[in-house]
Amino acid sequence: MRYPHETLIADAHDRRGVRRRDREWLDARWQAPDSRVLVVSGTRVRPVDGALPWVPTDEAPAGLRLLLGERAGATWWAVIVDPEVAGAEPEQWFPLRGLLPFLGEDDAAAPLVFHALGMAEWHWATRYCPRCAGALASRSAGHELVCEGCGKVQFPRLDPAVIMLISAGEPGSADERCLLGRHPAWPEGRFSTLAGFCEPGESLEDAVRREVAEETAVAVGEVSYFGNQPWPLPSSLMLGFHGRAVSEGIDLVDDELADARWFTREAMRAEAEAGTLKLPGGVSISRSLIESWYGGPLPGSW
Incomplete structure (x- = not known):
């Protein structure tokens, strides 16, 4: 697929x-x-x-x-x-x-x-040298910036971000469910996978666990890699994961989310068909994570 x-x-x-x-x-x-x-x-x-x-x-x-x-x-x-x-x-x-x-x-x-x-x-x-605030000159066909003062070279930077589909229940069963959240700025019915940036000194798997816990208080155990997507909006690399929950109680402990819910496949399909659940657009890795868990294409998108 x-x-x-x-x-x-x-x-x-x-x-x-x-x-x-x-x-x-x-x-x-x-x-x-x-x-x-x-x-x-x-x-x-x-x-x-x-x-x-x-x-x-x-x-x-x-x-x-x-x-x-x-x-x-x-x-x-x-x-x-x-x-x-x-x-x-x-x-x-x-x-x-x-x-x-x-x-x-x-x-x-x-x-x-x-x-x-x-x-x-x-x-x-990237307008000035972070070491001495000197002027920067482009070289290497635009892929490097070198300080005209101290000579420090700057390379394009990426911000690694984890994005994850967390599931609970017996894998593949009718009762299996996945966790989606709604950002405070989004309209009612719009949900997506959880995501967040990796911190210094942190593994990607631990970033998945930390972000889910910070946003929903759900504890995550096993984490497996799914895929990645360059997302220069403005400078992210989205690293997709599947994770298995070891607890299911939701507590929105900070202001990151306005809502978070567990969805079974049946509920997800029914609400997507009815238009009461709006899932991410087709080109996003979030959509891919959801459909890989669901087992096929789903109707509707943002």
Whole structure:
């Protein structure tokens, strides 16, 4: 079974990391007629006619060039320009979350877009050297920033986040149930898997246990890895897990959740069909975790 979140990462491009400092190769590929560029204004892109525009390099504006890599025999780039480029028509330029509707479930360019916007977010957030506050200069085709004062090199940062489907009861039985939560900002009926960021010095499995306990007071025992999804919104790597509860009493001990419930498969299907339960969208690893536990596709989504 191919899970929903895999559609956005199934056709990964060759990032050509070994070529990022090869100026002769970079110049030759930039001039190649089949090379294509995604123009990013700060951290935003402007769709055209319902699609993301990949333009020839001779139509790209001046800006910071990011080598994304090669796919289908062509070289792909992003060019980051000043945010003021989108200033006159801000409603027509979208951040990555707003671009998801323009990425079809089988869109082979999705990994390129995630790469481009993730890098753009890193450049946007990394303005000064954290050691001496000096100015930073881009190198390695946009994938490194070096301080012009002390020489410290900065690399793109990712925030590891665990996302988990916690279950209880006899596995595979009609009574087996899974734990979902509702964020305070969400409307009634919208539920998802629990998630949280990994802390320094903490294993991923312990992060799963801690986050579930902090949010719901449910204790988790066995934890098993499911899969991962790059989620540069703005800089997360979602690491998916299944976990088995060793207690089931729910106590919303902090303000992270407005509600949390156990759902059997029958209740989940019935409420999803009725529209009273709204589950995450099809491209998210949260949806994949839920459907892997349920055993197949479910109706409806956010």
